[in-house]
Amino acid sequence: VNDRKKPATGAAKRGARMAAMAAGVTGTYLGYFAQSLFLGERARKRKLDETNTRAARRITKELGGLRGPAMKLGQALSLQAGVLPDEMLMELASLQAGAPPMHPSLVKAQVKSSLGRLPDELFRSFDNVPFAAASLGQVHHAVTRSGQPVVVKVQYPGIREAIAGDFKWFRTFNRGTQLSRMVPPPIVDELEAQISAEADYYRETEHLSFFARALRPLGYVCVPEPLPHLSSDRVLTMSRVEGNHIERYLQSKPSQRERDLVGERLLELFYFQILRLGTFHSDPHWGNYLFKPEGGIGMVDFGSVKRLEPRFVSNLRAVFLYPGDRDAGEFTELMAERYGMFGRKMTRRTRSALVRFSKEFYGKVYPPEEEREQQAIDFADPAIMKSYLSLSSDLLVARAALPEYAMLARSETGLYLTLHRLKARVRTSWLVRGQMTEPAGPSRAGENARGRD
Amino acid sequence: MPARSKPSPVRRKIPRKPPGATTRRPPRTTTRARRTTAPTGPRGIGVRARHKDALRARILHAALALFQTRGFDDTTTRQIARRARIAEGTVFNYFPTKDDIALYFLEREVDHAIATVRQDPALAKAPLEEKLFALIQAQIEFLTPHERFIGAAFVSALRPASKIGFSLQAAALRDRYLAFVDELITESFPRGRRPALSWFAPHAFWIYYLGVLLYWLHDSSPGKQNTLAFLDRSLKLGVKVLKRGGVA
Numbered sequence: 001v002n003d004r005k006k007p008a009t010g011a012a013k014r015g016a017r018m019a020a021m022a023a024g025v026t027g028t029y030l031g032y033f034a035q036s037l038f039l040g041e042r043a044r045k046r047k048l049d050e051t052n053t054r055a056a057r058r059i060t061k062e063l064g065g066l067r068g069p070a071m072k073l074g075q076a077l078s079l080q081a082g083v084l085p086d087e088m089l090m091e092l093a094s095l096q097a098g099a100p101p102m103h104p105s106l107v108k109a110q111v112k113s114s115l116g117r118l119p120d121e122l123f124r125s126f127d128n129v130p131f132a133a134a135s136l137g138q139v140h141h142a143v144t145r146s147g148q149p150v151v152v153k154v155q156y157p158g159i160r161e162a163i164a165g166d167f168k169w170f171r172t173f174n175r176g177t178q179l180s181r182m183v184p185p186p187i188v189d190e191l192e193a194q195i196s197a198e199a200d201y202y203r204e205t206e207h208l209s210f211f212a213r214a215l216r217p218l219g220y221v222c223v224p225e226p227l228p229h230l231s232s233d234r235v236l237t238m239s240r241v242e243g244n245h246i247e248r249y250l251q252s253k254p255s256q257r258e259r260d261l262v263g264e265r266l267l268e269l270f271y272f273q274i275l276r277l278g279t280f281h282s283d284p285h286w287g288n289y290l291f292k293p294e295g296g297i298g299m300v301d302f303g304s305v306k307r308l309e310p311r312f313v314s315n316l317r318a319v320f321l322y323p324g325d326r327d328a329g330e331f332t333e334l335m336a337e338r339y340g341m342f343g344r345k346m347t348r349r350t351r352s353a354l355v356r357f358s359k360e361f362y363g364k365v366y367p368p369e370e371e372r373e374q375q376a377i378d379f380a381d382p383a384i385m386k387s388y389l390s391l392s393s394d395l396l397v398a399r400a401a402l403p404e405y406a407m408l409a410r411s412e413t414g415l416y417l418t419l420h421r422l423k424a425r426v427r428t429s430w431l432v433r434g435q436m437t438e439p440a441g442p443s444r445a446g447e448n449a450r451g452r453d
Numbered sequence: 454m455p456a457r458s459k460p461s462p463v464r465r466k467i468p469r470k471p472p473g474a475t476t477r478r479p480p481r482t483t484t485r486a487r488r489t490t491a492p493t494g495p496r497g498i499g500v501r502a503r504h505k506d507a508l509r510a511r512i513l514h515a516a517l518a519l520f521q522t523r524g525f526d527d528t529t530t531r532q533i534a535r536r537a538r539i540a541e542g543t544v545f546n547y548f549p550t551k552d553d554i555a556l557y558f559l560e561r562e563v564d565h566a567i568a569t570v571r572q573d574p575a576l577a578k579a580p581l582e583e584k585l586f587a588l589i590q591a592q593i594e595f596l597t598p599h600e601r602f603i604g605a606a607f608v609s610a611l612r613p614a615s616k617i618g619f620s621l622q623a624a625a626l627r628d629r630y631l632a633f634v635d636e637l638i639t640e641s642f643p644r645g646r647r648p649a650l651s652w653f654a655p656h657a658f659w660i661y662y663l664g665v666l667l668y669w670l671h672d673s674s675p676g677k678q679n680t681l682a683f684l685d686r687s688l689k690l691g692v693k694v695l696k697r698g699g700v701a
Contacts, residue, residue, distance in 0.1 A: 103583040104575060106685050109590050113676035128575065158674065158682030234678070 102138060104128035107154050114234040119152075122230060126152070132287065134301060136199050141240070148239065150227060153201065155234040160199050167192045190403040194282065198303035201236040207302035208238060214277050215299075218443055220265055222290075222298045241298035243290025246421055252293075256425075261295040263379065263424020264445035268431045269297065270415050274408075275320075275435040278313045282306040282407040289418065295446065306407040311341060317436055319358075321368040321429055326358050342402055353398035357391045366428045373429045379419035388416060509547055509557065511537050516554045517599055525551070525605035552616035555606050556623060558599075563630050566591040570637070581641040581695075582688040585634070589662065589684060593669055604670050631655040638695070650695055661691065 102110070107128065111119045119126035123142040130138035137155035144150055171188060197203055205226040212223040222241050230237035244252070254262070266289070273280035281288070283304040290298030308316075315338045322331055332346075335354050339346040346354075365377055365384060377384070392409055419426060427444075434444040515537035519528040530551065534541040548554045569591035570576055576587055596603050610618035617623055635655045639647065665687075669680045 102685070103579065103586070105579070105583050105587040105590060106681060109586075109681050110678065112594075113678055113681065156682070157676075157678035157685070161674070161679065162682075234676070 101130070101133075102154065102156060106157075107138075107140070110154055110157050111152075111235055113157070114232045115230070123150075123152075130154075134303075136303075137234075142237070144227070144230070144237075148227075150230075150237050151224070151240050152230070153236040153238075155199065155201065157234075160196060163192070163196050163199060186403045190407070194304055194306065194407055197305075198283075200233055201231060201303075202233050204236055204303050205231055207305045210279070211281070211299070211302060211305075214279075215269075215272075217440065218265075218269060218272060220296050220443070220445075221269060222292075222296065223302075224298075224300055241290055241300055243292040243296065243298040245287055246289065246291065246418065249291035250421070254293075256423075258295055259422045259424045260376070260426065261446035262291060262297065263419050263422050263426045264431060265295060265297055265443075266415060266418060266422075266424075267426050267428060268434065268443060268445040269299075270411070271432050271435040274308065275313065275317060275432075276440060278308045278310060280306055280308075280408075280411055282411045283414075304407070306411075308404065309341070312338070312404060315341070320362075320432055320436065321366060322358070323368050326355050326363065331355070331358075339402070342404070344402070349398045353395050357395055361387055361391050366432060368429065373433065374427055375429070376425040376427045378423075378425045379416065380423035380425075382420065385413075385416050385420055388413070505547075508539070508543070512539070512544055512547055513554060513558055513561075516551070517558065517602065520602035520605070521599055525555070525602050525609060550616060552609070552620075553622075555602075555609075555617050556620070556626065559617070560626055562592055562595045563626060565595050567630075567633050570633075580692070581637060582685075582692040584637050584641070585658075585688050585692075586684055588634070588637070589665060590681075593680070600670065603666070607666065607670065627659065631659055634658050648695055648697075654695055657691075661687070 107130075108118055111117075111122070115122060119140075119142070122145075124145050124147065125143045127141040130140050131151075132139045134153045136159045137153055140152045140154065142150050142152045167188065171185070205228060208224060208226045212225060215221045215223060222243075224238035224241050227237040227239070243249075270280070281299060281302060281304070283301055288299065288301040290300065292298065315334060318334050319331075319338075322334075324330060332351060332355075335351065336346045339350070364387075367373070367375055395405075431444055434441060512533060516528065516533045519532055519536060523532070528551070530544050531541050533554075534544045537544070548557065566588050570584060570588050573587065576584055579587075606617055609615055610623075613619060632655075635651075638651055638654055642648065642651070665680070665684060668683055669677060672680045674680075
């Protein structure tokens with residue numbers, strides 16, 4: 001960790017200078033973000049000296065105050081470029097991006113500009129004070145005229161232009177620097193496509209309906225229902241989902257057994273989306289998960305959803321829990337096939353980075369041997385996350401990144417982070433296997449077949 | 454404060470209102486209110502005055518409809534009279550020129566915006582930037598149905614002979630508006646703690662307001678949301694500058 005931090009300071013300074021310049025000229029969100037991220041060098045350094053997770057969490061809390069699409073971009077980039085220490089990355093990866101906070105008059109104006117009428121005319125009651133920041137906006141409680149409690153997500157005006165502007169700036173900046181080796185242009189394109197899709201609430205309405213139907217087999221997940229007549233591209237009204245955010249949930253001191261159950265469900269939910277649906281919720285912020293007593297999970301904010309190509313999914317199925325030798329020919333062929341899908345050749349360097357990742361992380365966290373299938377992995381161990389992050393950035397250095405990885409990695413990071421905070425013990429391989437069998441069986445999460453009970 | 458209670462010289466031909474009557478008149482949210490005036494109005498306002506008010510509103514309503522469809526420059530007084538179904542001479546009695554109609558409209562716009570800010574209890578304790586936002590937003594909402602006319606009036610106001618830009622009435626209207634802005638600034642600072650720059654703030658605000666109007670006229674984003682974003686960000690910055698005495 002330590003030797004990676006030193007050159008980063010230089011890069012950070014360069015970045016800061018560029019950012020300060022760009023902020024002065026274009027006034028983008030990204031500029032402000034980068035400025036405050038890097039320029040508070042002295043204050044930041046003091047805090048960084050105590051490189052434990054707690055300090056990092058405090059810093060990210062401050063970073064959390066920064067908002068705008070740049071937050072999302074910065075989050076993804078910092079993860080990719082490996083310029084920050086791991087503890088901070090862990091926290092950053094989970095950060096919720098938000099737009100600048102809106103005062104009630106602006107919320108009213110935005111609702112009116114988008115739905116044609118003021119909130120007071122559209123709802124029986126509308127809470128002017130937001131209860132949460134959302135992707136690129138904020139969320140308000142309200143009650144419809146028919147008495148249904150709902151949440152209303154209101155987007156900060158002009159956000160789409162801001163996103164386009166930020167990415168234009170970033171491309172210019174990226175072109176001339178070493179950073180482009182770390183963040184290849186296709187990945188930047190992928191990020192832009194995803195982030196600007198998040199700004200389209202019509203699309204999110206479709207996602208909500210899709211997931212409400214598709215996740216039904218996993219009885220424990222609850223998804224909000226959209227109210228199309230009170231929604232537009234910039235305002236989204238949906239039914240209220242009960243439950244607490246992870247902080248609150250952990251304060252209620254759930255038992256180890258319950259945390260294990262929730263952890264298993266989260267992991268199962270993740271692999272169900274990838275392997276069965278080929279579509280997944282790719283905003284890993286833990287504000288997007290609500291926890292109910294008895295282990296129920298509410299999932300909100302479907303702004304960021306990624307669809308995977310079927311052949312990519314079948315490749316994942318073949319690679320997951322690969323039983324044979326990962327150094328050998330067949331595994332290499334599978335990986336080469338994956339790269340071929342994207343018109344990429346797998347170089348030697350790429351291959352060895354991939355094999356290393358597969359062996360050192362997946363082989364350990366998802367033991368492929370049948371006899372170890374029931375083994376629970378204890379995510380309380382921070383080494384899991386650290387190894388995941390450092391191997392991911394090795395992948396980037398080896399230019400092994402595929403556009404598909406950007407969102408997958410974002411989501412996976414969020415999952416491990418949540419499991420770590422839950423201190424959950426999860427039978428990873430058993431659950432993944434459950435999503436690879438045909439036909440689909442009932443949920444395996446929390447099922448009593450575990451050896452340890 | 455003083456400018457608001459000063460008898461306004463704007464309304465030479467408008468005898469019906471006592472000075473400072475902005476809040477007494479029930480706020481008219483749209484110009485379509487012309488026929489809704491009940492025959493029995495509040496006591497104290499004469500029948501003739503009410504009649505004149507109604508007629509003035511009727512002329513304005515007809516004129517605005519024509520400005521929007523035909524354009525400000527191409528609309529004649531005769532067309533206005535015909536549309537309002539009154540004699541052309543009557544129009545002249547009330548409004549000697551088209552510019553006077555425009556000014557009357559702008560006066561009502563300012564009345565409406567001030568009333569909106571003052572009548573919203575939620576705004577009483579809001580930060581300065583939100584009050585200013587609500588003020589401009591109320592103006593823009595008032596202007597929205599007449600966007601084409603505002604564009605023309607904006608250009609027309611730049612002519613040296615324009616009453617909209619350079620008359621005494623226009624100056625008085627602007628003073629009344631800026632006095633209100635000044636009032637909002639004053640009330641957001643504790644007594645005696647007004648920032649050094651605040652004497653200049655209303656003047657700067659006027660230029661800013663014209664800029665916002667121009668931005669709004671040319672904003673082609675859906676629902677003109679870029680104007681909202683621009684307003685929000687610039688007001689936050691402006692208030693910050695004001696508070697820190699000129700350093701952002």
